[in-house]
Amino acid sequence: MTTERSRQVRERLLGAAAELIGERGWSAVSTRVLAERAGVGPGLVHYHYPSLNALLNEAALGVLAEVADQTAVHLRGTAPQEGLDLALGALDAYPGDDPTSALFIEAYLAAGRDEELRRGITDVLERFRAALADWLRAGGVPDPEATARVLASAVDGIMLHRALDPDLTAGAVAPVLRRILQPVPVATEGER
Amino acid sequence: MTTERSRQVRERLLGAAAELIGERGWSAVSTRVLAERAGVGPGLVHYHYPSLNALLNEAALGVLAEVADQTAVHLRGTAPQEGLDLALGALDAYPGDDPTSALFIEAYLAAGRDEELRRGITDVLERFRAALADWLRAGGVPDPEATARVLASAVDGIMLHRALDPDLTAGAVAPVLRRILQPVPVATEGER
């Protein structure tokens, strides 16, 4: 039987893994530093998980799913422009060189080399894109499906670049990204 | 003295490094597999380069600079819409799960953990963003500086997502991304 204490240990291991993936990079996380960060013996990793990689997969997927679902919930019910500002503001909490931002990118890369992780991330991403498309559709944004894809990619791209370009703040990005949410050439009456 | 033959060997080492970074990930490239891929003895790596990481830095930076400069040249003189289609078409040559795409992302991540690499990539990126901004300005796109930043980020983000979303083709992305290049509906661009 699995006790409450062991559940807490697994949680600490997952938390330590999420930190270390971002700090050191996916393939540079070792069982020993992971165990040390979690405050347990080195052998515990392979007691609770079949392999180190399985632990890393679960840790990364957990963080991704949590951030994605939480973002989708926060967006629900807001107008496109308002929601965009809100999402970008939340993005400002991740400076780009923090462990969480790096974890996202590391997970995407690792997914290209691990079939199981790829499936998991694809599921999370598909759900997030669907929620994003619904939100865009409700806001009257044209071509919501394709727009959702591009928007999700662009936000991750900004997260990726932000570590190398401190000027890439939400304030600088928002006015440009806003154009994506507006209908094409035909001049309608201005909002704002 | 450095002979022609040794120059070719260094080139083969750099080429092998660029491949392996994309295939295995930055921190999973070892001196021995690198030397084997380049067809030389394992000791040659540290004969030509002070460390393995120095070789990886130079290899990644070389590819990045080449792609960036080449893209900037191709864009020069084209109209915004036309150039965007051209750039996205060229992007289709990288399916997302190919070594070159992954190399880009790996290099960005590694830059967060290596000060020297960070400086090198920042230079390349700054040059590319400046060229992109000039091109946008010539095309009459509003706020060319910020637009260039967002566009560069978005393209990298699409490259990142493409490995996980085969539907993210140039054809699906272009119509959405095109909106970025268009002025906002209401002519007067007020500032706050």
Place this chain on the structure above:
DNA sequence: AAGTGCACTGGGCGATCGTCCAATTATTAG
């Protein structure tokens, strides 16, 4: 108190890591 079983420790296993270096080969200078 003895028994049972999960949680956990710490060290051992062979493999591989980055780096270094003596020895060997290829190239060039005199």
Place this chain on the structure above:
DNA sequence: CTAATAATTGGACGATCGCCCAGTGCACTT
């Protein structure tokens, strides 16, 4: 052709890797 220098090899070094496992501690039942 010989001497000198550059280029290259393959193996050694200690450290670290993922994984495994015999042994210990602890909570709970009987």
